[in-house]
Amino acid sequence: MHDESAYGLWSLVILNSAIFIFFAFSFVKPRTISDWRSLGAFSAFIVALFTEMYGFPLSIYFLSGWLTKYYPDVDFFAHDNGHLLHTLLGFEGNPHWDPLHIVSNLLIVMGFILLSSAWSVLHKAQQTRTLACTGWYARCRHPQYLAFILIMFGFLLQWPTIPTLVLFPILVLVYVRLAKREEQQALAEFGDAYRAYMHRTPAWFPKIKLHSAETKPEKTEEKP
Template identity: 75%
Template sequence: MMQHDQAYGLWGLVFLNSFIFIFFAFSFVKPKTKTDWRSLSAFSAFIIALFTEMYGFPLTIYFLSGWLSNKYPDVDFMTHDNGHLLHTLLGFKGNPHWDSLHITSNVVIILGIFLLASAWKVLHKAQQSQSLATTGWYNRCRHPQYTAFIIIMFGFLLQWPTLPTLIMFPILVVVYVRLAKREEQIALSAFGDAYRQYMSSTPAWIPHFNVSTKVRKH
């Protein structure tokens, strides 16, 4: 029971980790519009659900306890290390924090954070000058900020999948797609043919890395 008490019920860690990631995203997003706040709120809900299960209450493990105990009778899933379900389900051995899946998830999360920081810097500079954002990552795809949020959430799913976050992930992807479409309608109204040309030459979600790409200015 001592291991169990130390593994979960750590609500201070839930709050601390949630605060760090949400504040980190907030510091780059600097939400001003309703769309900004909605995108940040959706990401925040995912982060809170994630760390609640990681350190607070392991709802997924309780829900799957019957199946897990039958399939892995010698594994105590109430310890933190065994809470990395994919580590056990995929047959990895050793410390789950150093398996290939966990390392990959960390790389994905870091790349997502880098993309988020870079994209929002360009976007807010464009907003301040009331111009169209087409430089930096916006020269490679039209919605790098939303792509970044999706990448970060996917990275966390590789590291610590839970039933709530697995359910939330596709829903939040749909939310970001709708927010992106709404932003595009606003941009079309504001920039007209310039934005239509931008749409025709720049993919929406998956960045292109054509070295011959030229920066467009409007």
């Protein structure tokens, strides 16, 4: 018999959704329409995730025939077995300590750190009506959207569901389109300065600065 109390916990759905959306809101501090759209897209993903994690396991019901056929001894309605990748990839033990879950937590933490750092730079630039090109904006042009993608991908690794798997590529496309729209606005406002910024800074994959050791001058023997 599976653990009936593992789901239907709608208070946890609301609480966890509110916590993560609040964290994102506190870092983003949305002011523009684009800010609110990006936060709204992220919020939809979070609500869908925690609804299946604690509310109603739609994906497990939908896949129950296939899962029971190939994994007859696994009770997928027990909450720990909701970590589908943990079972499907053959991991054993507590799913919260498997490699996927550890990588997931690292991606989520990295995403929130990146989000906080990127938006502080962006909002200072918005206040002074200058180009955001320092901090993480010196490494890639869209660190705020990259942060949202990292966080969502992190959650997918530990608790994949059909709705979030469908939502993820859609939301990535939403962020790409928002980024392109914002770049057109920046080109209109900053002109050649933004073109030069685009030329030296990649859009999505941060450039890593490798500091090579300076070449030391060769020593010469002094003649007596």
